[in-house]
Amino acid sequence: MTVADTANGRPISLSETDPMDVVRIQEKEPATLEERVARVEARLSIIDTIANYATGVQAGDPEGVWGSFANEDLDYILGGTIDMRAKGRAEVTDKSPGKSRGYIRVADGKRTFRGFGDTNFRHMMMLPVIRISDDVQTAWVTMHFAGVITRFTTVHSDKTTHDGTYILTLRKYGDDWKIQKFVNLTELAHDPHYYTLEEQGA
Amino acid sequence: MTVTATTSNGAPVTVSDNNPMDVVRIREQTPETLEERVARAEAKLAIMDLIARYAAGDRSASVTDDPVFAEDVDYILDGTIEMRVQGLAAQREYHAANHMKGYVRKADGKRAWRGFGDTRFRHLMSLPVIRVAADGQTAWVTMHFSGIITRFTAVHSDRTTHEGTYILTLRKTDSGWKIQKFVNLTELAHDPLYHTVDS
Numbered sequence: 228m229t230v231a232d233t234a235n236g237r238p239i240s241l242s243e244t245d246p247m248d249v250v251r252i253q254e255k256e257p258a259t260l261e262e263r264v265a266r267v268e269a270r271l272s273i274i275d276t277i278a279n280y281a282t283g284v285q286a287g288d289p290e291g292v293w294g295s296f297a298n299e300d301l302d303y304i305l306g307g308t309i310d311m312r313a314k315g316r317a318e319v320t321d322k323s324p325g326k327s328r329g330y331i332r333v334a335d336g337k338r339t340f341r342g343f344g345d346t347n348f349r350h351m352m353m354l355p356v357i358r359i360s361d362d363v364q365t366a367w368v369t370m371h372f373a374g375v376i377t378r379f380t381t382v383h384s385d386k387t388t389h390d391g392t393y394i395l396t397l398r399k400y401g402d403d404w405k406i407q408k409f410v411n412l413t414e415l416a417h418d419p420h421y422y423t424l425e426e427q428g429a
Numbered sequence: 430m431t432v433t434a435t436t437s438n439g440a441p442v443t444v445s446d447n448n449p450m451d452v453v454r455i456r457e458q459t460p461e462t463l464e465e466r467v468a469r470a471e472a473k474l475a476i477m478d479l480i481a482r483y484a485a486g487d488r489s490a491s492v493t494d495d496p497v498f499a500e501d502v503d504y505i506l507d508g509t510i511e512m513r514v515q516g517l518a519a520q521r522e523y524h525a526a527n528h529m530k531g532y533v534r535k536a537d538g539k540r541a542w543r544g545f546g547d548t549r550f551r552h553l554m555s556l557p558v559i560r561v562a563a564d565g566q567t568a569w570v571t572m573h574f575s576g577i578i579t580r581f582t583a584v585h586s587d588r589t590t591h592e593g594t595y596i597l598t599l600r601k602t603d604s605g606w607k608i609q610k611f612v613n614l615t616e617l618a619h620d621p622l623y624h625t626v627d628s
Binding site: 247263264308351354357370371372392 | 463464467470471474477478480481482484485486551552553554555556557575577579581586588590
C-alpha cells in the first residue's frame with residue numbers, strides 16, 4: 228500500500244517498510260520569503276504534533292494522544308515484531324497495545340500480552356527527517372524512537388527499553404498537522420515487559 | 430588537536446576534539462533582518478535534518494545516495510576507540526571493508542572486532558546544540574546519542590546499548606550542509622555485542 232502526493236513535481240510513493248523512502252524525497256525549493264517561512268513553520272508544527280503524541284502516551288491521556296491523529300482517517304500499522312493494521316479511531320482503540328490483546332508476534336504467531344498495567348511508558352522521540360509536499364498540505368516523516376517502560380516497586384524500578392522506527396504521513400487539517408498514516412516498525416513484542424503472563428510466571 | 434574556524438559574533442571559534450562545551454559556549458551573532466532571521470532558522474532545521482538522515486541509515490549514511498559527509502571529512506572516533514580517517518573515500522572504504530573491525534581500544538590495545546554481523550543498529554539522536562557562524566557558512570554541533578544494537582532470535586531480542594557524544598563542524602556546500610569534521614566520543618568498544626570473537 229502506498230500514499231501518493233507530489234514533491235518537487237514528482238509523485239511520492241512510500242513503502243511501509245523502508246524509512247529511506249522518506250529520506251530520498253526531494254522538496255521543491257521555496258521561491259519567496261513567505262514560502263520559506265511557511266516551510267519553517269510547518270516543520271516546527273510537525274515536530275510539535277509528534278511531541279504531543281509522545282507526551283500524551285506517557286501521560287496516559289487518550290485525548291492528548293488522539294489530538295495528534297487524524298481520527299477517522301487514520302491508517303494505523305504496526306510492523307516489525309508485530310503485525311497489526313487498523314483504520315480509524317474505534318478500530319485502533321480496540322486493537323491498541325493498551326488493551327493488551329490482539330497482538331500477533333511475527334515470529335511465533337498470536338499471543339495475548341499483559342500490556343501496560345501499572346507501568347510508566349515514556350516515548351523518547353529522536354530527530355526526524357521531514358519532507359513537505361509542494362502544496363505544503365502533506366508531509367512525510369521518518370524517525371527512530373525508544374520506548375522506556377518502568378514498573379515501580381517501593382524501593383526500585385524495573386526498567387526495560389525497546390526501540391523502533393516510524394514512517395509517517397501527516398496532512399494538514401485546518402491549521403493543524405495530524406498524523407494520517409502511522410507506520411511503526413516496532414520491537415515492542417520483544418520487550419520483556421510485554422511477554423505473556425505465562426512467560427513471566429504470573 | 431583543535432580546529433580554529435571562522436568567526437561567530439566577531440570572535441574566533443576554537444572547538445577542541447574532546448570538550449562538547451566548546452560548542453555550547455559559542456555565541457552567535459544576532460541576525461539583523463527578517464531575511465537573516467529566516468536563513469538562521471532554515472540553517473538550524475537543515476542541520477537537524479542532516480543529522481536525522483545520518484541516523485536513518487542502518488549502518489552508515491555515508492553509503493546512502495545522499496552522503497552527509499563532506500569530501501574532505503576529518504573523521505575521528507575517540508573515547509573507547511582511537512581512529513582517524515581523512516576524506517570521504519577513505520571513510521567509505523573503512524566502513525565498507527571493515528564494518529567496524531580493526532578498532533583500537535584505548536584501555537587494552539589493538540583488537541579485531543567481529544563487527545555488526547546480523548544485527549540491527551539504530552542511532553538515537555538527542556536534541557543538538559547548534560551554533561551558526563556569522564556568515565552562515567559554518568556551523569558547530571554537539572549532541573549525545575545512543576547506539577542500539579539488536580540481534581534477533583525466534584522469540585526475543587538480544588539488545589545492547591552504548592552512548593556517545595558528537596562534536597561536529599559543518600560547512601554549507603552547493604549540495605547543502607555537510608559534516609566536515611566528525612568527532613565521536615563513543616563507548617562503542619565497550620558494547621557487549623562488540624567484544625572480540627575470542628572474548
